[in-house]
Amino acid sequence: MSEVVEAGHGTHDDHHDHGPDKGLARWLFTTNHKDIGTLYLWFSFTMFLIGGVLALVIRAELFQPGLQFVNPEFFNQMTTNHGLIMVFGAIMPAFVGLANWLVPMMVGAPDMALPRMNNLSFWILPFAFAMLISTLFMEAGGPNFGWTFYAPLSTTYAPETVTYFIFGVHLMGASSIMGSINIIATILNMRAPGMTLMKMPLFVWTWLITAYLLLAVMPVLAGAVTMMLFDIHFGTSFFNAAGGGDPVMFQHIFWFFGHPEVYIMILPAFGVVSQIIPTFSRKPLFGYDSMVYATASIAFLSFIVWAHHMFTVGMPLAGQLFFMYATMLIAVPTGVKVFNWVSTMWQGAMTFETPMLFAIAFVILFTIGGFSGLMLAITPADYQYHDTYFVVAHFHYVLVPGALFSIIAAVYYWLPKWCGRMYDESLGKLHFWLSFIGVNVTFFPQHFSGLAGMPRRIPDYALQFADFNMLSSIGAFVFGFSQLLFLYLVIKAIRSGKPATDRVWEGAHGLEWTLPSPAPYHSFTQPPKITDAEAHS
């Protein structure tokens, strides 16, 4: 503890007494974690709107059977880019943005550990997505092989623009890797004295584990797209059966990345919900330790279940059984988490402000998505469900009312801390109910059309699916347009919201709430004292 005495004499404090630069330079050259967090969040919201427009093109086309608005080739580009933009452009950067804003404040650090790399890891992203999205305006068209870009669709039969896609993915990967290194270094090296690992808020814990997942799998993705690049341009045959390669191997490599990737998108969501539910239940989180261990178990299991995405390509019985049981095992730590959230609410003095509404909806709807995942894990049943709308319903239930709801909840929850002003509570509730109804009307019928055999990734379908699809499309438009209300709400709060108190929420615990609202440009230049009351909320 002797170093504590020296606190405040650190050499890097010299230029920390002034505020942000003015104008565009502030954002281009910033190394401030709050600025970069803001950039990430606005970037991901922009991507969310773009990906949403693509989704609405899909739903407009599927409103009725037959081809109405777009041709099948363009439809394929829509599904592919919707998936890529939402996964890599909206959900992942939003969580990195939240980590940037919150992790230093939650562990009592003055900034991220590597501020310049932080700037770089954000500013790569606009270039990556400009490259990806620009292909949609090229003559050959954008990527059209699905977000999973299975070879040989993405190699032998890919549009010429696939190289832009490959370099775009390389850049996104580089950005994620740098972001993860930064987050790990911040969490492991920059915690205030007394903030032991097992006192960290759960959001910090889930991000620590997520960052390790990213470091483990993003390089594998980089390898996979590099192999594609070689197959396309340099005459290799990694995935080309004619030259001795194997397209099935692509699927193994992709899903070795892809399955941990889906947990990368949900673990930070678990963290967010674990912060919000205790606040509005006015009780500490139930089973903190078990939450940490459950998160770690889910992360470990995510590496040994990848082949459940490809039961139908053919594999030995022993393999099918292994991947089935391993997948079902994930329900155990996930169940621990769900029960802990419910137990936290149990007999709490609950109130239902907007962030809490989104958090409760997360618990219920994510659990539905989890159960449909369990159904898909049953190998023989998966032969029926594979590549149907049931799969679409499943992963949208875990990603939209799962990951996305948690991000929206986080924005409502911490926005008063970020900008010092409250959002409009009644408009927030309206946004919640529109989103909640919209999301369920969109995705619940897809379970039924999927079970009845409607395949995914098609622009036209048999007549018996017409009613369910019309319902889905109506829900999608309600959900999509209600997100503009969210945009309005956030801008209104920033411009003219009522001033927020420092604590903001009556039941809030954690270091970030000990700071003034809005949080000063430089916080915790002196390490805070960690009291039990401020340890993990």
Next chain:
Amino acid sequence: MSAGTNNANAHSNANSKLVKKLIFMVLGMFAFGWALIPLYDLLCEITGLGGDTGGQYTYDPADTRVDRNRLVKVNFITNTNQGMSWDFWSDKGGMRVHPGELNEAVFYVKNTTDKRMVGQAVPSVVPLTATDYFHKTECFCFNSQVLEPGEEMEMPMRFIVDSDLPPNVQSISLSYALFDITELSGGQAQLEAVGHESAGGD
């Protein structure tokens, strides 16, 4: 570890150590991604995954027991891959064989185009449990075929079904997919190398 200090130097030391470790991890995982290719081949070889029938089989007829009491149906399936315009067929759709016996089937290819082309057949066997018990002593799939315009070629394939074939397997399907590798193979020199080594790699 200097966790929890606010000393800039201690931080930057700890950070650079940690960052080195993390970058090492990233490089390791990148290498692992590439290592998955040989690992996958190895796994396929061990498990028969992908229907890989292996390379040329050598055996001593004196040591081989022929099971006259058992007949196994072997089906031949010939496919040409998309964009491959050759004709490709076998003289018989299938045959009944005694395990342990050496058999011959004849396959034919014809280059129906007016260009010199190179073809490569890639074999696959189902059920996967039979892949280890299906041996080829001679197969056109060990090499690629170069055909002049209009040329036709007769290609014998000799095989033995192992007498240890699990009793529940009553029929085996051997499927060949014929690929156009004219562009892929480029020069003639490379053609021979493409042969069985890589064809066995699926």
